[in-house]
Amino acid sequence: MIDPSPTLPRKPEVRFGQQLSRGGHWRRSALFSGPAVIWLALLLLVPLLIVTGISFLTRGEYGGIEWHFTFDSYKRLAGFGDLGFDALYPVILLRSLALGGATAALSLLAAAPLAFYIARVSDTMKNVALTLVVIPFWTNLLIRTYAWQIILSPESWVTQAVHGLGIGVAGEPLYPGTLAVLIGMVCDFLPFMVLPLYASVEKIDWSLAEAAADLGANRVQVFRHALLPQIIPGLVAGVILVFLPATGQFVIPDLLGGAKTAMLGNVIQQQFASSRDWPFGSAISFVALVLVMAGLWIYLRRGA
Amino acid sequence: MPVQSESLTSQTTPPIETAIEARGLVRQFGTVKALDNVSVTIRKGEFFSLLGPSGCGKTTLLRIIAGLDMPDAGTLIISGTDAEEIPAHKRPVNTVFQSYALFPHMSVWENVAFGLRMKKVPAAQITERVERSMALVQISELKARRPGQLSGGQKQRVALARALVNEPAVLLLDEPLGALDLKLRKQLQVELHHLQRRLGITFIYVTHDQEEALVMSDRIAVMNAGKIEQLDNAEEIYERPNTRFVAQFLGSCNLIEGAVTSVNGKNFSIRSTLGSLRVVLPPATPDTAIARARLKIDGKVTVAIRPEKIRLAKKDELAFENCFAAKIDDLVYSGAETQYRLRAGEHILSSVALNAKAGDTHFAIGKNVLCYLPESSLVLLDD
Amino acid sequence: MKRNSLALTLSATALYLFLYAPIAVVIVYSFNAARFGATWTGFTTKWYSTLLHNSLALHAAENTLWLGVFSTVISTVLGTLLGFGMSRYEFPGKEVFGKLLYVPVFVPDIVLAVSLLLFYSIIRSWLGLLELGLTTMILAHVTFQIPFVAIVVRARLVGLDPSLEEAARDLGANEWQAFRHVILPLILPGVMAGGMLAFTLSLDDFVVSFFTSGPGSTTLPILIYSSVKRGITPDINALSTLIILASVLATIVVAILQRIKTSTRNHIK
Numbered sequence: 001m002i003d004p005s006p007t008l009p010r011k012p013e014v015r016f017g018q019q020l021s022r023g024g025h026w027r028r029s030a031l032f033s034g035p036a037v038i039w040l041a042l043l044l045l046v047p048l049l050i051v052t053g054i055s056f057l058t059r060g061e062y063g064g065i066e067w068h069f070t071f072d073s074y075k076r077l078a079g080f081g082d083l084g085f086d087a088l089y090p091v092i093l094l095r096s097l098a099l100g101g102a103t104a105a106l107s108l109l110a111a112a113p114l115a116f117y118i119a120r121v122s123d124t125m126k127n128v129a130l131t132l133v134v135i136p137f138w139t140n141l142l143i144r145t146y147a148w149q150i151i152l153s154p155e156s157w158v159t160q161a162v163h164g165l166g167i168g169v170a171g172e173p174l175y176p177g178t179l180a181v182l183i184g185m186v187c188d189f190l191p192f193m194v195l196p197l198y199a200s201v202e203k204i205d206w207s208l209a210e211a212a213a214d215l216g217a218n219r220v221q222v223f224r225h226a227l228l229p230q231i232i233p234g235l236v237a238g239v240i241l242v243f244l245p246a247t248g249q250f251v252i253p254d255l256l257g258g259a260k261t262a263m264l265g266n267v268i269q270q271q272f273a274s275s276r277d278w279p280f281g282s283a284i285s286f287v288a289l290v291l292v293m294a295g296l297w298i299y300l301r302r303g304a
Numbered sequence: 305m306p307v308q309s310e311s312l313t314s315q316t317t318p319p320i321e322t323a324i325e326a327r328g329l330v331r332q333f334g335t336v337k338a339l340d341n342v343s344v345t346i347r348k349g350e351f352f353s354l355l356g357p358s359g360c361g362k363t364t365l366l367r368i369i370a371g372l373d374m375p376d377a378g379t380l381i382i383s384g385t386d387a388e389e390i391p392a393h394k395r396p397v398n399t400v401f402q403s404y405a406l407f408p409h410m411s412v413w414e415n416v417a418f419g420l421r422m423k424k425v426p427a428a429q430i431t432e433r434v435e436r437s438m439a440l441v442q443i444s445e446l447k448a449r450r451p452g453q454l455s456g457g458q459k460q461r462v463a464l465a466r467a468l469v470n471e472p473a474v475l476l477l478d479e480p481l482g483a484l485d486l487k488l489r490k491q492l493q494v495e496l497h498h499l500q501r502r503l504g505i506t507f508i509y510v511t512h513d514q515e516e517a518l519v520m521s522d523r524i525a526v527m528n529a530g531k532i533e534q535l536d537n538a539e540e541i542y543e544r545p546n547t548r549f550v551a552q553f554l555g556s557c558n559l560i561e562g563a564v565t566s567v568n569g570k571n572f573s574i575r576s577t578l579g580s581l582r583v584v585l586p587p588a589t590p591d592t593a594i595a596r597a598r599l600k601i602d603g604k605v606t607v608a609i610r611p612e613k614i615r616l617a618k619k620d621e622l623a624f625e626n627c628f629a630a631k632i633d634d635l636v637y638s639g640a641e642t643q644y645r646l647r648a649g650e651h652i653l654s655s656v657a658l659n660a661k662a663g664d665t666h667f668a669i670g671k672n673v674l675c676y677l678p679e680s681s682l683v684l685l686d687d
Numbered sequence: 688m689k690r691n692s693l694a695l696t697l698s699a700t701a702l703y704l705f706l707y708a709p710i711a712v713v714i715v716y717s718f719n720a721a722r723f724g725a726t727w728t729g730f731t732t733k734w735y736s737t738l739l740h741n742s743l744a745l746h747a748a749e750n751t752l753w754l755g756v757f758s759t760v761i762s763t764v765l766g767t768l769l770g771f772g773m774s775r776y777e778f779p780g781k782e783v784f785g786k787l788l789y790v791p792v793f794v795p796d797i798v799l800a801v802s803l804l805l806f807y808s809i810i811r812s813w814l815g816l817l818e819l820g821l822t823t824m825i826l827a828h829v830t831f832q833i834p835f836v837a838i839v840v841r842a843r844l845v846g847l848d849p850s851l852e853e854a855a856r857d858l859g860a861n862e863w864q865a866f867r868h869v870i871l872p873l874i875l876p877g878v879m880a881g882g883m884l885a886f887t888l889s890l891d892d893f894v895v896s897f898f899t900s901g902p903g904s905t906t907l908p909i910l911i912y913s914s915v916k917r918g919i920t921p922d923i924n925a926l927s928t929l930i931i932l933a934s935v936l937a938t939i940v941v942a943i944l945q946r947i948k949t950s951t952r953n954h955i956k
Contacts, residue, residue, distance in 0.1 A: 025777065028775075028776055031768075033769050037784065039833060040833060043806070043830040051798070051805060113695055121691065131938060136710065140931070142893050143710075143930060143931065147712045150712050187706065244793050248795025251912075264795075265797045272804060282805070296790065299793075300789065391856075393858075393865075398857055398858065402850075405851050407851060418855070422868075470858065
């Protein structure tokens with residue numbers, strides 16, 4: 001579809017997009033961008049501002065909210081509730097970060113061999129190999145997650161084999177548990193790590209590795225000094241793309257974990273479903289939002 | 305400036321119809337003035353070139369005429385109508401883009417028919433005009449092809465047919481031959497020239513190639529840093545450059561600075577490091593007014609002379625006015641002509657001599673010669 | 688190019704098995720005769736016929752489809768216009784907005800879901816509008832779909848020669864005609880890819896739907912979730928198998944379509 005004629009360098013003084021009179025320019029800009037901008041302002045920005053606002057209000061007696069400004073929700077989140085220090089929520093916050101981090105680390109370990117493998121197969125096989133990574137990515141997360149309930153159930157042969165090998169805590173089921181959550185997360189988010197990592201691996205200049213080896217570097221040194229710097233962009237993108245959604249996950253810990261594996265997402269859901277504590281749920285949401293914005297900032301800065 | 309020269313000279317002849325008139329156009333991009341108060345009148349049916357280095361503002365001027373850019377100030381009149389309120393798609397002008405900008409998802413035929421379709425021309429008429437336009441540039445057999453299947457020269461022809469089919473009052477060409485190889489470029493130069501003569505449509509041709517401009521144009525506007533430095537026909541531009549920039553942008557030129565020693569009706573003399581020089585006065589036009597105004601005794605002036613105008617003679621030949629002793633520093637023989645580098649006092653002059661006869665003796669390096677700067681070949685510059 | 692070592696091939700195979708284990712298990716168990724539990728008791732296709740008579744599932748499938756179609760159409764139109772508008776025209780704060788566009792891509796589903804839940808309940812208490820149901824779900828889905836479409840379309844526009852649009856204008860096309868006859872056909876693959884992505888996101892979404900749905904607007908993911916919470920019934924495995932099949936087919940079709948496009952491009956070159 002793209003015209004393959006030689007592309008000519010554009011003159012510095014000719015800038016596209018300024019060809020209209022000022023009035024016409026704004027009018028057309030509003031015509032094209034306006035509807036979506038208004039939509040997102042109304043249904044994304046305003047709701048997120050409402051969440052931020054409500055997080056500073058007080059819970060009403062029967063759910064709902066009272067117009068009373070307070071930092072109570074944040075204090076409670078930090079562990080300083082009405083009844084003195086309670087580590088419950090700080091632990092959940094840390095657990096979310098830890099599980100997100102562990103998911104990113106394990107995904108990276110798993111994605112690396114896969115990315116190198118795909119980069120080295122023949123071109124026709126490459127398409128197949130990539131499509132095979134993409135198919136689970138397009139398949140419903142809920143389905144892929146509940147399947148692990150079956151695989152990790154006490155009567156399954158996987159569980160029996162694992163117990164037979166003496167892995168895991170004797171007497172404690174694999175599911176529900178932290179290990180099940182972690183397995184589900186890695187399985188679900190692996191494609192997010194493989195794709196950007198593969199994109200970097202594909203572009204590796206192998207002559208640098210050969211040069212390093214030629215200059216006497218051992219295998220570890222070759223990887224550390226000649227290959228790793230080349231795949232850092234894909235690596236950072238992959239880690240962020242896995243870490244952020246993993247940390248904010250609700251479905252996976254909900255289906256594969258129990259009370260001991262509750263994460264931020266589960267607490268938010270609780271506050272809006274059973275506890276009806278909107279301000280507290282909003283406060284946790286706000287913290288999650290800030291976390292995401294920080295990750296996003298890193299992601300976009302890396303891109304720039 | 306040049307605008308007024310038109311009105312002065314055209315008083316006796318019947319009024320020349322104007323295709324485009326620009327008055328005081330200004331276009332600024334950030335701190336860069338792409339157009340700095342440009343005024344120009346383009347006549348109906350002429351081949352007009354905008355010549356200058358990249359970044360001089362020539363493409364900006366073309367885009368403003370096309371309606372693809374808006375001036376920050378100034379007036380643009382197309383065929384007698386103020387164009388400010390006319391959007392690009394309603395202007396009676398069409399453009400041949402530098403990158404051709406052929407629509408890759410359409411066949412050659414559809415590309416050429418696009419303009420007529422947009423204007424809702426009846427289908428039968430579209431077919432007829434498209435066929436005619438494609439025949440005009442000899443691409444009839446390519447009509448089913450996609451732009452991706454064409455060579456550079458073929459694309460150029462399609463772009464031309466696509467613009468011409470709309471029968472524009474003015475055709476704008478933005479370095480249309482820039483991406484082609486030299487041989488094809490020469491061939492298309494000739495074709496474009498003939499096409500313009502045959503159709504009688506006003507062509508405005510943007511180029512940075514001075515030879516291209518000289519070969520094809522009725523008139524040339526030499527642009528530099530957002531200003532028109534000189535506007536005239538090819539011969540005048542080349543033979544009588546007004547400014548240092550024009551003199552040096554078109555071919556090479558020797559510049560000699562000096563102080564005026566005497567002025568009379570038809571000529572003046574200057575004292576330069578080369579020696580005393582007599583120079584024929586330029587004809588009195590507003591273009592040369594600035595330079596003439598500086599012709600006061602002891603006023604500093606610069607005069608220019610093209611290398612091929614300098615004549616060389618053996619040292620023992622008779623010396624007369626505007627003759628100076630020089631030494632051959634270097635020479636380059638290139639078949640038809642020989643280029644010399646001369647040292648005359650502290651001056652370095654370049655000179656070109658045509659090897660008109662077989663065995664023409666060219667002067668050897670290190671030899672002392674006499675160089676003659678004909679008084680009518682010396683040109684007084686503005687600065 | 689380097690060849691794959693045996694160790695690398697083996698670990699890649701193991702990882703593919705890991706990726707496909709849950710999918711395989713769901714498909715296999717949809718043919719398991721056992722009503723309860725994970726024990727294999729024999730092959731059967733009866734769960735598929737049970738599914739055909741499960742009015743809840745059929746209704747949920749209908750809701751899912753409508754939700755997907757409506758939200759995709761709206762978000763593809765708005766996202767394409769936005770992608771084009773942002774690449775061509777200026778507006779105040781465009782740069783910041785371009786970055787904020789990534790927020791819905793990264794923000795946890797649950798945060799987006801509860802923010803919309805709160806927004807809807809405030810609007811409801813003030814204006815009496817926006818009762819939870821298919822409408823609120825469509826509004827919610829479009830919100831997270833727009834950025835994906837806009838980002839995909841904008842990426843396609845970046846590779847487009849801007850003088851093509853100028854040429855169209857120069858030849859007599861007004862702004863809209865230039866968009867309709869030149870820009871749109873050229874970015875259509877990007878628009879379709881964006882639309883496919885938006886549709887898949889809608890079909891897959893559980894969390895946002897769960898919080899913004901009302902009585903009667905249950906979708907397949909919500910149905911699956913509640914079944915899973917109550918204890919998986921075998922016909923849910925059958926349902927999931929069909930969904931998986933649809934996703935696999937869609938992915939392969941998209942992959943093949945892209946291949947065809949690339950090969951014609953190479954041919955032209």
